[in-house]
Amino acid sequence: MLVIRPLQENDLDDLHAMAAAAGKGLTSLPANRELLARKIERARDTFLQRSAPEAGLYMFALEDTELGRCVGISGIEARVGLEEVFWNYRLSTTVNASRELGVHVRTPTLHLTNDMTDTTEICSLLLAESHRKGGNGLLLSRCRFMYLDDFRKHFSDKVFAEMRGVSDKDGHSPLWEALGRRFFDMEFSKADYLSGVGNKSFIAELMPKFPIYLPLLPDSARAVVGRVHENTEPALRMLQAEGFNFNGLVDIFDGGPLVEAFVHNIRTVRESLNRHVMISQKPVDLDRPAEERVMVSNRSFRNFRVTTLPIDCIKPDTVSMPQAMADALQVESGDLVRLAPLKDSGRSPIQTPTHTNYQRTATR
Amino acid sequence: MWVVRPAQPDDAAAIQKLAAAQGARVSTLPRADEKLSEKIAWSCRSFAGDSEQQGRERFLFVLEDTSSGRICGTAGIDAHAGNGQPFYNYRQDALIHASHELGISRPVEVLYPSHALTGCTLLCSFMIESALRDTDAFELLSRARLLFIARHRALFSDDMAVEIQGVQTESGAVPFWDSLGRHFFNMDFDAADEYSSRLSKTFIAELMPPNPIYVTLLTEPAQEAIGVAHPLAQKTQALLEREGFRTGDYIDIFDGGPALQARTDTLKTVVTSLPMVLRPGEEEAEAGALCLLSVNDHDRFRCVLTPLTESLDGSAIIPVAFETLLGTQPGEEVQVAPL
Numbered sequence A: 001m002l003v004i005r006p007l008q009e010n011d012l013d014d015l016h017a018m019a020a021a022a023g024k025g026l027t028s029l030p031a032n033r034e035l036l037a038r039k040i041e042r043a044r045d046t047f048l049q050r051s052a053p054e055a056g057l058y059m060f061a062l063e064d065t066e067l068g069r070c071v072g073i074s075g076i077e078a079r080v081g082l083e084e085v086f087w088n089y090r091l092s093t094t095v096n097a098s099r100e101l102g103v104h105v106r107t108p109t110l111h112l113t114n115d116m117t118d119t120t121e122i123c124s125l126l127l128a129e130s131h132r133k134g135g136n137g138l139l140l141s142r143c144r145f146m147y148l149d150d151f152r153k154h155f156s157d158k159v160f161a162e163m164r165g166v167s168d169k170d171g172h173s174p175l176w177e178a179l180g181r182r183f184f185d186m187e188f189s190k191a192d193y194l195s196g197v198g199n200k201s202f203i204a205e206l207m208p209k210f211p212i213y214l215p216l217l218p219d220s221a222r223a224v225v226g227r228v229h230e231n232t233e234p235a236l237r238m239l240q241a242e243g244f245n246f247n248g249l250v251d252i253f254d255g256g257p258l259v260e261a262f263v264h265n266i267r268t269v270r271e272s273l274n275r276h277v278m279i280s281q282k283p284v285d286l287d288r289p290a291e292e293r294v295m296v297s298n299r300s301f302r303n304f305r306v307t308t309l310p311i312d313c314i315k316p317d318t319v320s321m322p323q324a325m326a327d328a329l330q331v332e333s334g335d336l337v338r339l340a341p342l343k344d345s346g347r348s349p350i351q352t353p354t355h356t357n358y359q360r361t362a363t364r
Numbered sequence B: 001m002w003v004v005r006p007a008q009p010d011d012a013a014a015i016q017k018l019a020a021a022q023g024a025r026v027s028t029l030p031r032a033d034e035k036l037s038e039k040i041a042w043s044c045r046s047f048a049g050d051s052e053q054q055g056r057e058r059f060l061f062v063l064e065d066t067s068s069g070r071i072c073g074t075a076g077i078d079a080h081a082g083n084g085q086p087f088y089n090y091r092q093d094a095l096i097h098a099s100h101e102l103g104i105s106r107p108v109e110v111l112y113p114s115h116a117l118t119g120c121t122l123l124c125s126f127m128i129e130s131a132l133r134d135t136d137a138f139e140l141l142s143r144a145r146l147l148f149i150a151r152h153r154a155l156f157s158d159d160m161a162v163e164i165q166g167v168q169t170e171s172g173a174v175p176f177w178d179s180l181g182r183h184f185f186n187m188d189f190d191a192a193d194e195y196s197s198r199l200s201k202t203f204i205a206e207l208m209p210p211n212p213i214y215v216t217l218l219t220e221p222a223q224e225a226i227g228v229a230h231p232l233a234q235k236t237q238a239l240l241e242r243e244g245f246r247t248g249d250y251i252d253i254f255d256g257g258p259a260l261q262a263r264t265d266t267l268k269t270v271v272t273s274l275p276m277v278l279r280p281g282e283e284e285a286e287a288g289a290l291c292l293l294s295v296n297d298h299d300r301f302r303c304v305l306t307p308l309t310e311s312l313d314g315s316a317i318i319p320v321a322f323e324t325l326l327g328t329q330p331g332e333e334v335q336v337a338p339l
Helices: A009-022 A033-047 A136-150 A174-184 A188-196 A201-206 A230-241 A323-329 B009-020 B033-048 B136-151 B175-185 B189-198 B202-207 B220-225 B231-243 B268-272 B283-287 B320-326
Strands: A002-006 A057-064 A069-077 A088-098 A103-113 A120-127 A158-162 A245-250 A257-262 A273-279 A293-297 A306-310 A318-321 A336-341 B002-006 B058-065 B070-078 B089-099 B104-114 B121-128 B159-163 B246-251 B258-263 B274-277 B289-295 B302-310 B333-338
Touching: A002 A033, A002 A136, A009 A033, A009 A069, A009 A120, A033 A057, A057 A136, A069 A136, A088 B202, A103 B175, A103 B202, A120 A136, A136 A230, A136 A293, A136 A306, A136 A336, A174 A188, A174 A201, A188 A201, A201 B089, A201 B104, A230 A257, A273 A323, A306 A323, A318 A323, B002 B033, B002 B136, B009 B033, B009 B058, B009 B070, B033 B058, B058 B136, B070 B136, B121 B136, B136 B231, B136 B268, B136 B289, B136 B302, B136 B333, B175 B189, B175 B220, B231 B258, B231 B268, B268 B333, B302 B320
Parallel strands: A120 A158, A273 A318, B121 B159
Antiparallel strands: A002 A057, A002 A306, A057 A069, A069 A120, A088 A103, A088 A245, A158 A257, A245 A257, A273 A336, A293 A306, A293 A336, B002 B058, B002 B302, B058 B070, B070 B121, B089 B104, B089 B246, B159 B258, B246 B258, B274 B333, B289 B302, B289 B333
């Protein structure tokens, strides 16, 4: 069984191996043991509510219960830009026009901003190569939306994700080569690493503060502003299906886009509902395609757990599951769990006719 | 003999012919007939001391070969750069981007849009027949203006500026423009240059990017052209530097050419020129040292290069031929500067 649960200290080895395999481009998770250990510690403090709500870092692990190890992670940063400064470029338009000469020129311009300050970020999605199948990536990503909605007051109304921008196989980013390098005098990977380990003051010190007129940059650099790395395209499509949209901001290093959505508009949130658990003795075939499964969460703040079960386990006011799954979710018969579609092309729990009379998850 | 005098309406055709033969461009001289005629008419009023023009005087001089009556060059003064409108330049500056933690400290060059030279007295519209570039006529034409300024100091500002033509390749491409201005003005350099000589400067305010420009983002040829004079303008620059002009922080917004600056009262011609009284001409005065000599004020202004000897009482003696040419009478006061 594959179960989402809070990231724990004993996940460090698995996490380090995954971060090392992911290589460059994952700014928030450099393969640095000490740093990863600190992240795990921060996540633990967050779930135990030992830290201030705005300092929260929620890290979830995907555990393969048969292997007994962590095969993927995903995270939520409660608020960005409160301790350090969170930088982006805003891609905007400058118009120069002369009626007298009949000239009207639109110039795409990058303005340095801190516009995402105090906003919740979904981040750090990482899945082991061996488990990139059967909707595991969807589970890792979408489980977070149920969490965001169930614990709204810990997060901002709007959430965003930074998408990895374009770079070649050697990790060279065309935007960095044309822009960042000229001011930072270092390799993209080093800047990315420094930024990832939370050392962001150098950005304020070295980054150009005046707007950058894009026509001054070479074509190769202009072409990647607001574009994602090809490996990130599936993740972008998944977020777009959830209702996330490009918000006009891009990463200052590689030009990757930011996408954002209001929590109440996220599809997983809108299409989820609550059911009471009913333990069933009947064996359940869990090996079903992603389209036929739904996510089920235990709605716990401290010990959030999510797995998937076949959609036909959903009954008018209950959801039936085997004892082993109830154990994995740490729920008992009668507990209220939250259900949401795993795949966007899959059947939604609330679209099944038998459930139309039942109450949806109340919007808080 | 050469004489520099105010341009007259009749000179328009000759000026145009001269401009067409120039390898280098003179952006402050309009190419269109009517605009040139307007400019000459404006200049005539300025020389005449038209009070309506106060603060917006623009003087245009021509170099005439008196033996043939041919016009061989032009030179101008705008009493106040911008002529009542903003005068645009980029100011070169550097910001230090430093990170203590990373041990990095480097200057980042920035071009700031600036109006700081607005109101300076501007030397402009300089062109001369290429055959005369290496003769004394070159110096006569350029410096005659300064004698005029010395003579009419109150009309002019305390600060002087002159824009030197920037780099242009043999094929006519202007690297600085191609890397910067073209993106915003959406036109060729020649078109922009023509508009700037002909139209109000409103279009510059409308089309020029309002924010500072990072030099490092420009193309290499554009970066190399910043503050560099066109080869054909280097002689002009050298002469002006001998006068006391210095390259400052300002460059042209179109071609990146340098704007030279000076304090009016420290210019060599202004400092060293002095009024003298003319004594009756003598044939043997040919032996004297060549000097710049100007007579008369305003629209009767004339400036020549003449051998001059100083008499014991400090008055000037020049050859009779020059006296005849200038139509001066003994006892008249003239302004003299050494060549």
